[in-house]
């Protein structure tokens with residue numbers, strides 16, 4: 481069982497869009513929610529899978545990726561412009577359609593099943609996703625929409641939007657971020673259009689075997705042409721964003737919905753940074769969506785990653801800043817304008833540790849605690865690290881020690897203020913997670 485989140489007292493105070501108020505229940509806690517939650521103007525039943533938090537709910541509909549002058553919106557526009565320019569039909573019109581306003585509330589079928597993600601895959605865990613109920617969740621990737629858009633008859637499209645993952649807390653991880661996904665499906669004529677005497681070439685082969693290079697049903701020649709186009713397009717994209725000099729490398733990857741699959745890394749600030757995942761789409765996905773005569777490639781990338789590199793933004797929380805000191809620096813009409821973010825000033829960090837015994841016979845996971853810390857500390861929390869774990873030799877009880885780094889983005893925090901937040905975290909963790917503070 482995960483968190484009895486909805487039993488929290490603070491719930492009612494923090495939550496604007498949730499109209500539900502629950503009272504504290506007595507132990508043993510049962511996660512039964514006999515009520516509906518309203519999200520983006522629609523009601524959804526809750527159940528014991530529900531693990532949304534008020535903070536996450538309040539971020540729904542913010543749509544930073546379409547907010548005028550927001551750095552994520554500039555990056556979105558640059559990606560869209562690149563696709564508009566790179567893929568045109570005979571009369572010069574762009575062939576990629578752009579979908580940046582699809583609701584992030586999706587079904588388990590959309591997010592996982594339609595993409596052949598195995599039933600027992602870790603990415604489905606309650607500790608990794610925000611579930612509205614057992615059938616509905618906040619999308620964990622924009623890939624969730626690919627099957628449906630293909631079923632609607634689209635062959636070339638981009639999906640851009642907010643995605644939600646329960647995750648660790650540090651300068652580069654935030655439970656909400658933004659992705660751009662693309663799909664391109666091609667017919668046999670399109671794939672072989674530049675090959676002379678291509679009449680004998682086929683997209684598919686019967687009784688073929690899957691290898692590291694291709695799926696069983698695909699011909700090697702079709703896959704190699706698609707792979708070449710995919711990689712050329714993506715290198716063009718990172719060059720259009722980071723400049724011609726950018727150093728990059730391809731790394732083999734695994735995704736349940738593509739094969740073969742790769743990751744593209746760029747060399748930035750003396751490190752290799754992974755910027756996107758891509759591959760040749762699993763043919764079963766095309767078959768189920770009514771596009772069995774085509775072959776497709778797809779990729780997905782994180783907008784924050786790109787924007788942090790591009791503008792030198794040091795902390796992912798800054799994207800949520802409403803401070804004019806941040807936003808003003810991006811007030812340009814041309815998304816190609818070079819901008820280097822200048823920190824208004826750097827405020828000091830405050831470090832506090834917290835140790836507790838975790839309750840026995842429950843599925844406590846660190847993400848339960850991270851969510852709670854976010855909920856109470858808000859964006860004053862820069863980082864949480866599990867710095868020590870230990871099992872009591874006699875009682876077998878497990879103790880975790882977390883280091884919480886507090887730093888406000890826009891002002892100095894006092895130690896007293898930090899202590900108050902820290903104590904509140906300890907209190908609520910005791911009440912809601914049944915931990916015992918040491």
Ligand code: PHE
Pocket residue numbers: 620621622623661735738757758759778779780781
């Ligand atoms: N959805 C993948 C992710 O979030 C990215 C991806 C998209 C990979 C499409 C391959 C094809 O990591």
